[in-house]
Structure formats: structure tokens, C-alpha cells
Amino acid sequence: MKLNDAPGLDRKDLLGLEELSEREIRLILDTAREFREVLDRPIKTVPAMRGFTIANLFYESSTRTRMSFELAQKRLTADSIGLAVTASSVKKGESLRDTARNIEAMRVDMIVMRHSQSGAPHRLAAQIDAHVVNAGDGCHEHPTQGLLDLYTLLENLGDLRGxxxxxxxxxxxxxxxxxNIHGLRRMGAQVGVCGPPTLIxxxxxxxxxxxxxxxxxxxxEADAINVLRIQLERIGVPLFPSTREYARLFGVTPARLEVAKREVLVLHPGPINRNVELDSRVADAPGAVILSQVTNGVAIRMAVTYLLAQKTMKAAHALA
Amino acid sequence: MHSRDLLISGGRLVDPEADELRRADLLIRDGKVVALSPNINADVPVLDATGLIVSPGFIDLHVHFREPGQEWKEDIDSGSRCAAAGGFTTVCAMPNTDPPLHDQESVRFVVERAREVGLVDLHVVGAVTTDLAGTILSPMGEMAAAGCVAFSDDGRPILDSGLMRRALEYSRQFYLPIVQHAEDTGLTRGGAMNESAISTKLGLTGMHSSAEEIVVARDLALLPLTGGRYHVAHTSCARTIELLRRARAEGLPVSCEVTPHHLALDEQAVSDCDYDANYKMNPPLRSVVDREAMIQGCVDGTIDAIATDHAPHLPDEKEIGFSAAPFGVIGLETAFSVAATTLLPHMSLRDLLRLLTTGPASVFGFKDRGRLAPGLRGDVVLFDSESEAVYSVESTHSKSRNSAFDGMRLQGKIVATVLEGRVVFGESR
Structure with a gap:
């Protein structure tokens, strides 16, 4: 491991991929590659972040993203705590400013935030000195998911240019x-989207x-497809007639894939609605890299945590 | 008791309907203008206006003072201070208080409170429907007798076409307009900003401009049938202005207003502000094309008035996430300088002042104000139209801080405001 030589990310927060340069993305992916090797060892922990405190603030339910972050933090030997904030406290009009002040008062070094509202982590980040990692904000960005998708695609396709x-x-x-759109374009890929017109x-x-x-x-035309989890309703408004019709018109099935390139990669951020957006035969076929995505996700979150914290860690060591 | 006599001396007087600026003194006695001419001598208090422009006091057709019911955001006292500091001598308060201003008692309460405060002449826009519920017509006759100048369910659009028809018909007998908050809510549910490539990038639910256009088009179709008078609150999109321009050309009794923020800002501001809810308002900041159409509407006279939609919310109420935050910004204190900064490159000062004085006066039928002429109210504002300064919201008289113009360089400064001959803002120099 040459981790201690890594330059770190020259930013306090990771809020989205829109603002990351290709150089920053490559730094994260390269660092993740080293952590990915650690995950295959019998002892999966590196003592890189002892004494660094992380709060996982999930305003919206999540199982795998939260678990992935917690696992990444434990692998790095950081101290982490989870705060599941119920949706009701948002309805009660809890001020993000109050949340920020409280967390700040507890001397936490980093906050991982999932929120149902676009931009919530941005508001938090602007008001506190602690690092903020966006674990998904509303309909806006989910940067660590975008990064793990990039990692998985690069692992399988080599280069994304063209x-x-x-x-x-x-x-x-x-x-x-x-x-995905921001990250893929930054890495030189051509990006297409497809879905019912009501969802474009x-x-x-x-x-x-x-x-x-x-x-x-x-x-x-696709070298890889990223199949999104479909939900019939958003804020109580049905966006298409039925999941049955969705499956019929847009479900990715073996029959549909006959027109595709033989080696087309299939990604899905999970959890899958089997036989709605993705046919089980496709989900479980060799071209599907869905479980690799999950493993890579831990490595990506280790890399992001580690690289954002570099400056803070170095400053702390200088003090000690 | 304050004196209601005042001599404003040495300023340049501008009457929006007269030809040009003229250097003259203005004498107010017992709250009314009695003389305008050079070198008036009178044994009354003097307000030195040397180097300043003297205009009729501004008239705002659209404010929310939050009293009764939400006095932590603003009240009639703090709201009146904002008005005076912004050069407004007349404000029209919207009825979406708690309880709403939907009967003669609630109207009288607010008018009486404003009189006690005594810093601005406050009038009430009464509710169209009881409890703003969109079902039963409010007692418009009683409210008109209590002093209402128009009717609106502002904040909530009147969506039911049958109800809108009845409102336009019923209000006709009082010669008072129905003020529509034009928004087809079926198109804006859950929305937080204008719908466009920018809302898509930001992941915010959009409120498409067609939601405004649809309601205005429907309402215009009802005008020949009902004979009612129709005023569109806070117009925000190009196609609304086009509809109103045509309706006006056809001779329909329509009028409309625009807010300073829709003149000065577009949706790019939402992208640049990092989800700062002080850029969240309803209607939302629109496209560049829409903003240009608003300016054009002011230039060609389609738009009658600049109205602030002064809508206070406390910082902690705004800081709960962009989507969850309430709509609205304060605007009384910045209205003139924002309008001056935005519009003076496109029109004369006199035409700009028309949008703040005679324009709104004619919309709500104020006959005793809006110009500088003997016999009219002694409501006057003194300003410097050219000085520039960076606005800081910390200087506000509001209880809230939700300005979209904090830190912005603006042109024009209100120096003093006179209400019926009394200086209610600024110092005698």
C-alpha cells in the first residue's frame, strides 16, 4: 500500500460528481482499487483512521448504502455512529441549521448524510467545518453510487472513452x-437515457x-446498461399505468437483449424489482455485475472517506 | 400628535403623469398637498430635499404582514417600518393570515392596527372565499364597506371555474377587482422551482410556467361573460404577458403586477445559490426569456404595477431543506433599488415611477394619491436615484431575513418617506 503518499482530495466535502474533475475521480478510483484488495484478505481492516469520528445521518431509510458506509468506516478503523432520523422530524420542520449546530457540538469529524430533499447535504456542508459526504440527496445526486458504477464499468470495459x-x-x-451522467461524461463515455416519456x-x-x-x-447500441429501480408512484402520483405495463414496455429481458451486443454489461443499483425492470434470468446471468457493484461500493466508500479526511488527519497528527 | 404640515424644499419634483422633472418646493398642510412652486415660504417644519428627487409615495398592491396569526414572522408594526423604509406610503395586505381576512371584523382589525402604528396607509385585499377554502363566497359587500380594495385568495389559486365566474360576477357590483394567484396546482404539486433543464440538473421538482398561463387563459375567457375586473398577481412568464397584452388590446378590464425579484432574477440564481431557500418563491424565478418579457411588459405598459409580494419567513423556517421550505421573500425595502437597477437601463425614471405610483393607484382605484398635485394626500418619497450600495439584509426592519438580494450591488436609495405630511422614515436634514 502506498496510501500514505496519496495526495488526498483538495475539498472538504463530496456532494456530487458534477463538481469533480477527471483527475479527482481517477484518484478516488485508484485509491479504491487498493482498498478493494484489502477486502479480499482474511483480515479486512487497515488502521488508517483511528480516532476519526463519523456520524451517519440517514433521514431516509436505506439498508445497503448505510451498511456499505458503516462497513467502509469499520474497515478503516474510524469510530462511527449511526443516527436514523425519522422522516417525521423533517415534517416537524426541524431546521438543518439546528442539526448542524448539534453535530458540530459533538465534535464529529465527518457526516455521511442521506436526505429525501435535494440539496440538504449542501446546506449542511456550508454551515459546519466537518466533512460532509452525500449518501443520496432527493432526486439530485448519489455520488458514491456513481463512483462505484464507474469503478465497476472500468473494471470490465477497461476504458470508458467512446x-x-x-x-x-x-x-x-x-x-x-x-x-452516473456527470461521472460517465467526465470519463469520456457517451451516455444515453431511456424510459417512459413521463419519467424523462x-x-x-x-x-x-x-x-x-x-x-x-x-x-x-449499448456497451453497458444501468437499469434503475422503478417505483410506480412518486408523492402519490402514478407516473405510468402499471408495473406490468412497465415490464412489458421497458423490462430488460433475455428476448430484448437479443438485439444487444453479446458482451453487454448489466448494472443495477439495487434493490431489484425482479421481473419488473429486470428479468431474473438477466439479473443472474454472467453479464450482470450487480454483486460486484456491491463489493466495489465498500472500497469506493473507504476511498472517499480516506481521501477527504487526509488533510484533517495530517493536521491532527502534526498536533499529536 | 405629529404635525401634518410640512414644506419639502429644494428637491426635484417628479409627477409620473407630468412632462418632466422640475425644481420646486412642495407644501403639505393638514396631510394634503396644497402647493407646488419654487420658493414657497411657510411657517411649517421643513424637509430639505436638496439634491434629491421628490416623488409621490409608492403604492404596493401585494404584501403579507402576517398579522394576525404569524406575528413571529412579521407584524403590522415591523411590516409598516419596512414599507416606510422602502418609500411605500400605501400597502395592500393579502388575506392569508390566521384567521384569514374574510369578514368585516378581520378587515377592520387589521386596518385599525395599521392606523395605530401610523407608518403606512394599509388597505386590505379581502378573501374571495370564506377561510380561503375555495367554496363559499366571502361577504364581499360587508368587506367592501369596511374598506377592502380588492378580493383574492392569494397563496391559493381559484381553480374551480364556476367559483371564479361567481366571484367575478359578484364583485362587479362593488367595482372591485378579483386578484388571481394564477397557478394550476395539478401541474405544480411538490414543486420548488421553475421546471427546466436547471430543475432537472438540481433534482428539484419543477413548476412549469404553463401552470400560470392556463389559469390566466381560463380567467380571461370568463371576463366577457361576467363583466368582472381581473388583476393577475405576480405575473412571471412570457406567455402570461402575451395573453394579457392581447386581452388589453381587446379592451378587457385586466391589469397585472410583477415583483422586483421576477424583474431582476431568473432561475439561474437557484442553480448558483447552493439550495438557499431565499431563492424559493411562488411563482418561482423563471427563465431568462420570461424575465426579459417582464421587463418588456413594464416598458410597453402591459404591466401596471411593481408589487413586492413581501412574504416574511424566519431563517430557521427557511433552513429546513429547499423542497420543504416555505415560498416567499421579503421585498419592501429593496423594491425601489432593485427596480431602478433593473429597469432604468430600459426606461426613464418617470416611467419607472409610474409602476410604483399611478399604475397601482389605478388598478385598485385609489383616486386621492399617486401624483403630486394640490388636493391629493401628502404622501411623498425622497430618494437619490443614482447612488449605489451593497444591500445587507442585516439592515432590514423586518422580523425576517429572507431577502433574495443580500449582498447585491443596487442603485437608488430612499432618503425619506412622508405620510400625510409626517416624516415616517428618514431624518430632517
Whole structure:
């Protein structure tokens, strides 16, 4: 490991992939590659972050992202605590400023925040000195998911320059889609989106993506597809007629994939609605890298945590 | 008791309907203008206006003073101070208080409170429907007798076409307009900003401008049938202005207002502010094209008035996440300088002042104000139209701090405000 030589990220927070340079993304991916090796060892822990305190602040329910972050923190020997904040405290109008002040008062070094509202981690980050990692904000970004998708794609495709990646599903409400779009474009990939017109948001082309009118056209050109989890309703409004019709028109099935490239990669951020957006036969086939994504996610979150904390850690060691 | 006699001397007087600026003194006796001419001598207190412009006091058709019911955000006292500091001598308070201003008692209470405070002439826009519930017409006749100048369910659009028809018909007998908050809420549910590529990038639910256009188009279709008078609150999009321009050309009794923030800012501000809810308002900041159409509407006279939609919310109420935060910004104290900064490159000062004085006066039928002429109210504002300064919200008289212009360089400074001959803001120099 040459980790101690890593320059660290020259930013306090990781809020989105939109603002990351290609150099920063490569630094994270390269660092993750080293941590990924650690995860295959019998002893999966590196004593890199002793005494560093992280609070996982999840305003929205999550199992795997939260577990992935906690695992990454434990692997780095950081001290971490989880605070599951119920959705009701948001409805009660809890001020993000109050939240920030309270956490600050507890001398926490880093906050990992998941929130149902776009921009919530940005507001928190602007008001506290602690590092903030966005673990998914509303329909905006989910940067560590975007990074682990990039990692998985690079692992399998080598280079993303000129490769065509298509994101399928509810683009309008997906933070995974936005982080993927920004990250993939930064790495030189061509990005397409595909889904029912009600789930394709106004002006998505301005983010530099192609909108495919049919899933057949999308699949025919793709080197990899990222299939999003579909939800029938958003804030009580049905966005398409039924999951059955969605599966019929946009479900990724073996029959549909016949027009695709033989070696097309299939990603899914999980959890899968089996046989709705993704046919089980596709999800469990060799082309699906869904479980690799999950493992890579831990390594990515280790890398992000480690790199953001570098400066703080070095300053602390200088003091000690 | 303060004197209601005042001599404003040495300023340049501008009457929005007269030809040009003229250097003259202005004498107010017993709260009314009695003379305008050079070198008036009178044994009354003097307000030195040397180097300043003297204009009729500004009229705001649209404020929320939060009293009764939400006095922690603002009250009639603090709201009146904002008005005076902004050069406004007349404000019209919207009825979405708690309880709403939907009967003669609630209207009288607010008018009486404002009189006690005595810093601005406050009028009430009464509710169209009881409890603003959108079902039963409020007692408009009683409220008109109590002094209402218009009716609106502002904050909530009147969506039911049958109800809108009845409101326009019923209000006709009082010669008072129905003020519509034009928003088809079926298109804006859960929305936090204008719908466009920017809302898509930010992951915020959009409120498409068609939501405004649809309601205005529907209402215009009802005007020939009902004979009612119709005023559109806070217009925000190009197509609304186009609809109103055509309606006006057809001779329909329509009018509209625009807020300073829709003149000065567009949706890019939401992208640049890092989810600061002080840029969240309803209607939302629109596209560059929409903003330009607002300016054009002011230039060509389609827009009658600049109205602030002064809507105070405390910092902690705004800081709960952009989507959850309440809509609205304060605006009384910055209205003139924002308008001056935005519009003076496109129009004369006199035309700009029309949007703050005679324009709004004619919309709500104020006949005793809006100009500088003998017999009219002695409501006057003294300002410097050219000085520039960086606005700091910390200087506000509001209980809230939700300005969209904090830290912005603005042109124009209110120096003094005179209400019926009394200096209610500024010092005699």
C-alpha cells in the first residue's frame, strides 16, 4: 500500500460528481482499487483512521448504502455512529441549521448524510467545518453510487472513452442517474437515457445525454446498461399505468437483449424489482455485475472517506 | 400628535403623469398637498430635499404582514417600518393570515392596527372565499364597506371555474377587482422551482410556467361573460404577458403586477445559490426569456404595477431543506433599488415611477394619491436615484431575513418617506 503518499482530495466535502474533475475521480478510483484488495484478505481492516469520528445521518431509510458506509468506516478503523432520523422530524420542520449546530457540538469529524430533499447535504456542508459526504440527496445526486458504477464499468470495459452507457428507467427521480451522467461524461463515455416519456425530465439533453425513444434502439447500441429501480408512484402520483405495463414496455429481458451486443454489461443499483425492470434470468446471468457493484461500493466508500479526511488527519497528527 | 404640515424644499419634483422633472418646493398642510412652486415660504417644519428627487409615495398592491396569526414572522408594526423604509406610503395586505381576512371584523382589525402604528396607509385585499377554502363566497359587500380594495385568495389559486365566474360576477357590483394567484396546482404539486433543464440538473421538482398561463387563459375567457375586473398577481412568464397584452388590446378590464425579484432574477440564481431557500418563491424565478418579457411588459405598459409580494419567513423556517421550505421573500425595502437597477437601463425614471405610483393607484382605484398635485394626500418619497450600495439584509426592519438580494450591488436609495405630511422614515436634514 502506498496510501500514505496519496495526495488526498483538495475539498472538504463530496456532494456530487458534477463538481469533480477527471483527475479527482481517477484518484478516488485508484485509491479504491487498493482498498478493494484489502477486502479480499482474511483480515479486512487497515488502521488508517483511528480516532476519526463519523456520524451517519440517514433521514431516509436505506439498508445497503448505510451498511456499505458503516462497513467502509469499520474497515478503516474510524469510530462511527449511526443516527436514523425519522422522516417525521423533517415534517416537524426541524431546521438543518439546528442539526448542524448539534453535530458540530459533538465534535464529529465527518457526516455521511442521506436526505429525501435535494440539496440538504449542501446546506449542511456550508454551515459546519466537518466533512460532509452525500449518501443520496432527493432526486439530485448519489455520488458514491456513481463512483462505484464507474469503478465497476472500468473494471470490465477497461476504458470508458467512446463507450456507450445507457441508463434505463425513472430518470426524472433518480439521483443515481444524475451522478452516473456527470461521472460517465467526465470519463469520456457517451451516455444515453431511456424510459417512459413521463419519467424523462424536461431538458435532460442539456446534461449532455442522448434520449432513446425506444428501448430496442438503446439496447442495440449499448456497451453497458444501468437499469434503475422503478417505483410506480412518486408523492402519490402514478407516473405510468402499471408495473406490468412497465415490464412489458421497458423490462430488460433475455428476448430484448437479443438485439444487444453479446458482451453487454448489466448494472443495477439495487434493490431489484425482479421481473419488473429486470428479468431474473438477466439479473443472474454472467453479464450482470450487480454483486460486484456491491463489493466495489465498500472500497469506493473507504476511498472517499480516506481521501477527504487526509488533510484533517495530517493536521491532527502534526498536533499529536 | 405629529404635525401634518410640512414644506419639502429644494428637491426635484417628479409627477409620473407630468412632462418632466422640475425644481420646486412642495407644501403639505393638514396631510394634503396644497402647493407646488419654487420658493414657497411657510411657517411649517421643513424637509430639505436638496439634491434629491421628490416623488409621490409608492403604492404596493401585494404584501403579507402576517398579522394576525404569524406575528413571529412579521407584524403590522415591523411590516409598516419596512414599507416606510422602502418609500411605500400605501400597502395592500393579502388575506392569508390566521384567521384569514374574510369578514368585516378581520378587515377592520387589521386596518385599525395599521392606523395605530401610523407608518403606512394599509388597505386590505379581502378573501374571495370564506377561510380561503375555495367554496363559499366571502361577504364581499360587508368587506367592501369596511374598506377592502380588492378580493383574492392569494397563496391559493381559484381553480374551480364556476367559483371564479361567481366571484367575478359578484364583485362587479362593488367595482372591485378579483386578484388571481394564477397557478394550476395539478401541474405544480411538490414543486420548488421553475421546471427546466436547471430543475432537472438540481433534482428539484419543477413548476412549469404553463401552470400560470392556463389559469390566466381560463380567467380571461370568463371576463366577457361576467363583466368582472381581473388583476393577475405576480405575473412571471412570457406567455402570461402575451395573453394579457392581447386581452388589453381587446379592451378587457385586466391589469397585472410583477415583483422586483421576477424583474431582476431568473432561475439561474437557484442553480448558483447552493439550495438557499431565499431563492424559493411562488411563482418561482423563471427563465431568462420570461424575465426579459417582464421587463418588456413594464416598458410597453402591459404591466401596471411593481408589487413586492413581501412574504416574511424566519431563517430557521427557511433552513429546513429547499423542497420543504416555505415560498416567499421579503421585498419592501429593496423594491425601489432593485427596480431602478433593473429597469432604468430600459426606461426613464418617470416611467419607472409610474409602476410604483399611478399604475397601482389605478388598478385598485385609489383616486386621492399617486401624483403630486394640490388636493391629493401628502404622501411623498425622497430618494437619490443614482447612488449605489451593497444591500445587507442585516439592515432590514423586518422580523425576517429572507431577502433574495443580500449582498447585491443596487442603485437608488430612499432618503425619506412622508405620510400625510409626517416624516415616517428618514431624518430632517
Amino acid at each position: 463507450k456507450r452507457i445507457v441508463i434505463i428507467g425513472d430518470i426524472a427521480h433518480s439521483r443515481v442517474a444524475r451522478s 425530465p424536461v431538458g435532460i439533453e442539456d446534461l449532455g445525454v442522448t434520449v432513446y425513444p425506444t428501448i430496442e434502439e438503446a439496447l442495440a
